[in-house]
Amino acid sequence: MYRKNTKGWLKHIDFIILDLVCLQIAFVLAYFIRNGSIHLYNDFLYRNMAIIIELIDLMVLLLFGTLKGVLKRGHYKEFVKTLNHVLIVGLLAVLYLFAIQKGILFSRLVLFLAIGIYLVLTYIVREVWKVHIKKGVNNGNRRKLLIVSSSDIANLVIDNIEKSNYSRYDIVGVALLDKNLIGKTINNTKVVADNDSVAMYACKEWVDEVLIVLPKEIAYPNELIEQLTMAGITVHMNLAKAINSPGKKQFVEKIGDYTVLTTSINYAPLNEIFLKRLFDILCGLLGCLFTLIITIFIGPIIYFASPGPIFFSQERVGKNGKKFKMYKFRSMYLDAEERKAELMKDNKLGDGKMFKIDFDPRVIGNKVMPDGSHKTGIGEFIRKTSLDEFPQFFNVLKGDMSIVGTRPPLISETNLYEYQHFARLAIKPGITGMWQVSGRSEITDFDEVVKLDKYYIENWNLGLDIKILLKTVLVVVCKKGAV
Numbered sequence: 001m002y003r004k005n006t007k008g009w010l011k012h013i014d015f016i017i018l019d020l021v022c023l024q025i026a027f028v029l030a031y032f033i034r035n036g037s038i039h040l041y042n043d044f045l046y047r048n049m050a051i052i053i054e055l056i057d058l059m060v061l062l063l064f065g066t067l068k069g070v071l072k073r074g075h076y077k078e079f080v081k082t083l084n085h086v087l088i089v090g091l092l093a094v095l096y097l098f099a100i101q102k103g104i105l106f107s108r109l110v111l112f113l114a115i116g117i118y119l120v121l122t123y124i125v126r127e128v129w130k131v132h133i134k135k136g137v138n139n140g141n142r143r144k145l146l147i148v149s150s151s152d153i154a155n156l157v158i159d160n161i162e163k164s165n166y167s168r169y170d171i172v173g174v175a176l177l178d179k180n181l182i183g184k185t186i187n188n189t190k191v192v193a194d195n196d197s198v199a200m201y202a203c204k205e206w207v208d209e210v211l212i213v214l215p216k217e218i219a220y221p222n223e224l225i226e227q228l229t230m231a232g233i234t235v236h237m238n239l240a241k242a243i244n245s246p247g248k249k250q251f252v253e254k255i256g257d258y259t260v261l262t263t264s265i266n267y268a269p270l271n272e273i274f275l276k277r278l279f280d281i282l283c284g285l286l287g288c289l290f291t292l293i294i295t296i297f298i299g300p301i302i303y304f305a306s307p308g309p310i311f312f313s314q315e316r317v318g319k320n321g322k323k324f325k326m327y328k329f330r331s332m333y334l335d336a337e338e339r340k341a342e343l344m345k346d347n348k349l350g351d352g353k354m355f356k357i358d359f360d361p362r363v364i365g366n367k368v369m370p371d372g373s374h375k376t377g378i379g380e381f382i383r384k385t386s387l388d389e390f391p392q393f394f395n396v397l398k399g400d401m402s403i404v405g406t407r408p409p410l411i412s413e414t415n416l417y418e419y420q421h422f423a424r425l426a427i428k429p430g431i432t433g434m435w436q437v438s439g440r441s442e443i444t445d446f447d448e449v450v451k452l453d454k455y456y457i458e459n460w461n462l463g464l465d466i467k468i469l470l471k472t473v474l475v476v477v478c479k480k481g482a483v
Helices: 008-035 044-063 075-099 108-134 154-164 198-204 222-230 270-305 336-346 378-384 392-398 419-425 446-458 462-478
Strands: 002-004 143-149 169-176 189-194 209-212 234-238 249-255 258-264 267-269 311-317 323-329 402-404 430-432
Touching (some): 075 108, 143 198, 189 198, 198 222, 198 419, 222 419, 270 392, 402 462, 430 462
Parallel strands (some): 169 189
Antiparallel strands (some): 249 258, 311 323
């Protein structure tokens, strides 16, 4: 699912918050220099002014467009803009004191010191934050972009994106539709695919989005677009080549100097993504606390039943092909992976894209008795009660997973995927999801699983997440549909 770029003032919410914090710090420091104390909030006039000056600062930021083009400004222009902003804030603060007729009771030294400190502090913070953004210090949040172009203009396209994207993207490679130059480099970017292999490359590697910029001589790649969108990959098509794609979410935006038509399985504005992540963090912290408590009781039982690690980690495929280690309480014997091959004949989902059997002898304590009956143990208990899933709250805190999403598949399973199956990787995987609350024990058709996952992605909103969470509680309590 595409994280749609925020427009208007929300686009610079980080700079706004930093400015407001800098102003409050400057106000406290000025009061301390003047009075030798930081307890200005005990004084009604100064406490009131601390609030009002923040509102003034916010109003100036929004109405005067102080942050417009902030990432493109050089050091000198940034200082001039910051100076103008600070002077307007200071002037409005003076006018406020004059209007309420309290200026005589308010220290002018505190006000002037606050404005001076604010100027220096916010300028430094803005410049440092811009360096942080432009160098992409937090690379984990940068989107992986595959460029699809032709050999004669690929160099220009790469150069354009690198100069203007400001850490929005990491270019993972370039695919050329007119020549097979795989393995060579263009503008320090590796050629990773050609016309025949680009779609599957985008599906199997960690690619978040694809940008297609082609010259007039090359025909519109209808089949490629269809394959990518079927797989749930966000596609940006230069408008010079774009056509309407029925049934998909489309909108026009800018990437570098290119005006593109973006096509995605779904999209969400930054504020909704922020709320989902905030919800994940809060639930993740609570879940980790429960995990530590559960470990005290479950850990020793697992160890004595099957000596070895209490926790189990396994490489899974996350959003858009990103690989990560998923954690669980170990519910199987140590040789479970080696024994899986011999049990594939009993797989209820026989195509190999998922694995599920009625009675799994690899689970700790599970035994087939001489009379053919089945004996279960601690492993089956923690799986039936979903206790084995609790360590995944650490994955949620790390950002690899979400509370609600699609279940992350194994690499071996995705190797068998067709284009339409990759759509379930278009969103961050979750501890629970649509499949889990729809009777997963009864669903044996992998295409039905994909259908449920696609429905969730195409219709995602916070309300749907809450609905799935409530249903998950009922499923766990009633022990219906559990693995």
